[in-house]
Amino acid sequence: xxxxxxxxxxxxxxxxxxxxxxxxxxxxxxxxxxxxxxxxxxxxxxxxxxxxxxxxxxxxxxxxxxxxxxxxxxxxxxxxxxxxxxxxxxxxxxxx
Amino acid sequence: xxxxxxxxxxxxxxxxxxxxxxxxxxxxxxxxxxxxxxxxxxxxxxxxxxxxxxxxxxxxxxxxxxxxxxxxxxxxxxxxxxxxxxxxxxxxxxxxxxxxxxxxxxxxxxxxxxxxxxxxxxxxxxxxxx
Numbered sequence: 001x002x003x004x005x006x007x008x009x010x011x012x013x014x015x016x017x018x019x020x021x022x023x024x025x026x027x028x029x030x031x032x033x034x035x036x037x038x039x040x041x042x043x044x045x046x047x048x049x050x051x052x053x054x055x056x057x058x059x060x061x062x063x064x065x066x067x068x069x070x071x072x073x074x075x076x077x078x079x080x081x082x083x084x085x086x087x088x089x090x091x092x093x094x095x096x
Numbered sequence: 097x098x099x100x101x102x103x104x105x106x107x108x109x110x111x112x113x114x115x116x117x118x119x120x121x122x123x124x125x126x127x128x129x130x131x132x133x134x135x136x137x138x139x140x141x142x143x144x145x146x147x148x149x150x151x152x153x154x155x156x157x158x159x160x161x162x163x164x165x166x167x168x169x170x171x172x173x174x175x176x177x178x179x180x181x182x183x184x185x186x187x188x189x190x191x192x193x194x195x196x197x198x199x200x201x202x203x204x205x206x207x208x209x210x211x212x213x214x215x216x217x218x219x220x221x222x223x224x225x226x
Contacts, residue, residue: 001100001142024139024153026132026186027203048156059156069156070206084203 004049008032010039015094017042020062020073023049027085031072034087038096047071103141112137115188124170124178125195127187136188140169154186155208166208166215173207180204 002023019035021028023046035042047058059069065081066073074082074090082089090096112126112134119126127133139153151157152167166172174184182191183201185208193199208214 001102022154022156024136024142026135026139027154029135067210068206068208069210071154071156084205086203 001049002044002046005043005045007043008036008041010036010041012039012094012096013041015040015076016078017094018075019044020058020071020075021046022071025071028072031074031085031090034085034090035074038091038094040094040096042074101142101145103138103145107141108134108138111141119189124189125192127183127190127201128195133188136186139186152186155206163214171208177204177207 017035017040019028019032019042021032021044032044045058047055047062050058061075062069062071062073065075066083068083070083072083072085076082076093080093082093115137116126127136136153140150143149143151143153143157147157147159147161147164149161149164150169151164152169152171155167155171157164157167161168170189171185174189177184178189178191181202181204182194182199183189183204185204185206187201190201191199194201211217
């Protein structure tokens with residue numbers, strides 16, 4: 001099981017990238033792997049592993065970008081959001 | 097912090113084989129990508145331990161079985177997603193086309209209505225009004 005939240009370091013630190021995922025979701029696993037393989041620096045949060053207030057806050061953060069509250073949701077620079085395992089879209093948004 | 101749930105590989109094997117047999121006997125197909133599918137089966141077992149029911153591993157469950165009944169695997173949206181996308185939301189189940197290699201699966205949009213617009217919520221609101 002992954003850590004609940006944290007930061008993955010990488011050479012591509014031009015953007016502030018936040019990955020919201022579920023620890024049990026394979027599309028989330030693939031998305032995180034893609035970001036890591038591309039050397040993107042990003043913060044990660046596994047919403048299903050959070051509890052109480054912290055979980056509610058994370059859900060609200062996701063809801064701001066994605067009313068379906070689906071995962072993975074990747075928020076870039078607090079300006080753009082990529083929902084689902086979409087490598088082409090992530091490349092475009094992150095300039096990879 | 098969250099509790100650590102460890103699922104033994106034998107349990108994954110057992111449920112994987114059960115689901116495979118059940119799918120075949122009911123006219124469905126499990127995703128032939130075994131690594132992908134075993135990962136989802138492990139997620140189902142984690143959710144069973146966490147919530148007491150096998151909710152979709154790719155959706156955030158509330159922990160309230162009544163509220164999550166539409167996302168207990170196989171979810172209410174499986175058939176329509178199979179028809180439209182060739183796979184259910186998490187891609188545990190795939191269509192014949194996908195199985196034959198004629199169509200590729202992808203991460204698909206969430207079809208489940210947002211909170212506040214789900215069928216069980218509408219009936220609960222209706223009951224409250226009457």
